[in-house]
């Protein structure tokens with residue numbers, strides 16, 4: 001990365017940790033065996049895979065047998081919905097598309113649970129849905145666009161109290177490494193994680209499957225992963241994932257992220273103080289430390305994003321023009337039911353290497369960009385602003 | 390671009406597809422890492438858009454900053470809807486049947502801004518009929534192509550201009 005670039009899109013993907021790179025290169029340069037083969041190179045590869053499995057399991061307090069390596073968060077989520085094909089699935093309305101769309105494609109019925117203005121699912125909705133014969137609840141641990149953390153352990157307790165057999169999946173792709181994850185304490189049956197959000201490589205992830213719960217492989221035709229996921233083992237990527245997980249464990253990454261939250265909060269208050277008609281879409285409490293989602297009324301998200309890009313500040317947007325057959329962020333729509341807020345939204349997502357200078361950098365360019373876009377906008381500010389429903 | 394005469398009857402898709410290909414391929418080569426640098430080197434921001442789009446986006450021409458009441462216009466046209474993520478407005482000063490001056494406001498994406506900016510340059514000084522000949526295809530061509538899903542941004546620009554011209558003609 002160019003040193004002059006302020007990269008605030010870590011929630012999209014984060015840079016590869018040096019330890020992950022080293023671990024991968026060791027495999028690519030040296031250990032080329034097929035981890036399923038009985039010969040010694042195969043055995044060496046298998047050892048690497050099992051070490052990584054242990055590191056990943058430890059990070060979420062699971063046992064290694066409960067970890068299935070997949071190609072990433074999307075595949076893990078799809079594997080869970082495939083397991084519940086033809087059954088009733090309840091999801092939060094702000095799940096990642098790999099949960100939302102794969103549930104819609106496979107479930108006999110999908111119940112989309114509404115969220116409040118902070119993106120939280122109400123406990124009452126969970127209890128209510130559990131009376132409707134839902135087989136699987138899929139509630140993400142933390143949202144990728146706004147950072148909201150769901151009280152998943154409270155949900156699991158409520159579901160355990162229900163008299164019907166019901167399973168709980170949580171997509172923890174964004175939460176991994178940022179907040180402490182303990183599958184026992186959370187009480188989940190399935191948990192999705194992905195390497196590239198914690199400094200591991202893209203294209204590798206895992207699904208935690210509690211012992212004894214239903215499971216149906218998504219990819220069949222091979223005995224790998226104990227018949228739970230066919231396909232020649234991606235040893236190098238798994239080694240990178242394992243190294244990144246181990247790094248998070250060794251470095252108490254969750255504690256480091258608390259410092260990042262301070263920077264995040266600084267950016268938030270500086271924006272709110274400096275930029276007229278700005279508002280925050282991320283919750284004040286119960287939010288991931290690294291995500292800040294803001295809206296700038298009358299300024300369109302893609303334009304903000306690309307003006308920032310021209311100034312070497314990299315962010316993402318929840319805007320998508322309906323004329324281009326795209327929908328604005330379903331997450332922001334579920335929160336505010338206001339397309340203008342969604343079209344004017346920017347997500348800043350921080351990394352462990354983000355510094356106060358990066359925040360200064362954003363604030364040296366963003367106010368001017370917003371002022372210009374608001375000035376050229378067809379939307380008049382200050383007018384009473386009826387929310388479109 | 391000037392005096393193209395009759396509006397081209399060529400199918401829009403053909404021109405757009407050609408342009409899109411060009412844009413896409415240059416985009417792909419921007420994104421791939423140059424072979425002489427190490428794999429971890431970030432090759433700088435890569436743009437989905439052509440250099441001309443980028444230039445018009447970064448330095449838009451003729452946009453109206455703030456309140457339009459300070460700009461004495463003869464006609465105005467608005468298309469789109471902020472709820473859909475795009476809205477464009479064209480303001481025309483018309484003298485002797487020609488567009489003497491043009492200003493615009495846009496709530497929309499980068500190619501919407503670039504399209505309105507380009508259009509404002511293309512139609513200044515033209516008669517109203519000549520200006521109406523400047524369609525999405527001409528705007529897109531002028532911009533060096535737009536990605537396929539961004540073609541409608543140039544359509545909006547054309548429609549806003551057409552609405553402003555209709556507004557002027559209806560006044561009389």
Ligand SMILES: Cc1ncc(COP(=O)(O)O)c(C=O)c1O
Nearest residue numbers: 072073074096144171173174194
């Ligand atoms: C919440 C969430 N779930 C799933 C995914 C998909 O993960 P992957 O990119 O590994 O398929 C992402 C990442 O984009 C995510 O943010």
Ligand code: FES
Nearest residue numbers: 321475498501542
């Ligand atoms: S105006 Fe719709 S994407 Fe450009």
